[in-house]
Amino acid sequence: MSEFKPENLAVQYVPPASIFNPIDNRKYTLTHCDTTGELFLSIGCHFDPGKINMTMRDEVLGEWKxxxxQYTFSGTVYISGGEFDQQLSNVRYMIFKKELPLALAAMVNGDKGFYAYYPWLLDAPIIICFESIFPEYQQTxxxxxxxQYLIK
Structure with missing residues (x-):
């Protein structure tokens, strides 16, 4: 797993979302740059479609439900809808599974001020769904x- 470095994270709140609103359906879109290692987090009331590369589909999406x-942080990782063969889907699955702790650390630490207003959410479960047409990669x-992902 790559180590989370706060200096590599750029955070953008998409209005009307802010550091303290909303809780219900608060949505996170996390993307990255392979060459620089930079992470980009959009926090809003909707996922940020402008940040999603529809060819690569290497984003991690999360939301409070x-x-x-009881609140749960639900995430989604897209593996394959048929455009990637089984071998490439396996590679994507292994990479996402390895890098999810980094992605979750970025989402939690990128919205650290939010937890000052709602500290009980720090103990809510995180559930991540892998979406794939191949049953072995379709997992929750x-x-x-x-x-666990908060940097002190």
């Missing part, structure tokens, strides 16, 4: 809580 009064994983 409430179900029966529990990846701990935001507190």
């Amino acid at each position: 409430r179900n029966l009064g 994983l529990y990846l701990g809580t935001p507190r």
